[in-house]
Amino acid sequence: MKNFNRKELFTNVETLMSQYCNGCLLHQHFKEEGGRRFAHRFCISQCTVGEKLQEYGKKLI
Template identity: 55%
Template sequence: MTRTKILAEVETLLNTYCNGCFLKKHHRQEHGKRAAHRFCINECTVGEKIKKCGQKL
């Protein structure tokens, strides 16, 4: 895959699943911004897909 296709895939994932995510909002209110970000990267299935796309870059 080319770099632009990978970035477009990441953008699609973010727009589809991450914008308005209830879990991210909940973790941010309860535990703070860092904890919410850590949750999204390490535990969320969409975050894992985004990490895989990042490794391709």
């Protein structure tokens, strides 16, 4: 991935979240079935969008 400045990284994160995360049916389903923590853990550890968000987060440090 090319080098981004902070503003570009935040823009990319916001774009990803608005496209894929807001209204995600998997997150909603897991939240109902296993609870909020279970759904959040899925998003962080198994969702491809969550993995991409983590990459962006590591570049912000």
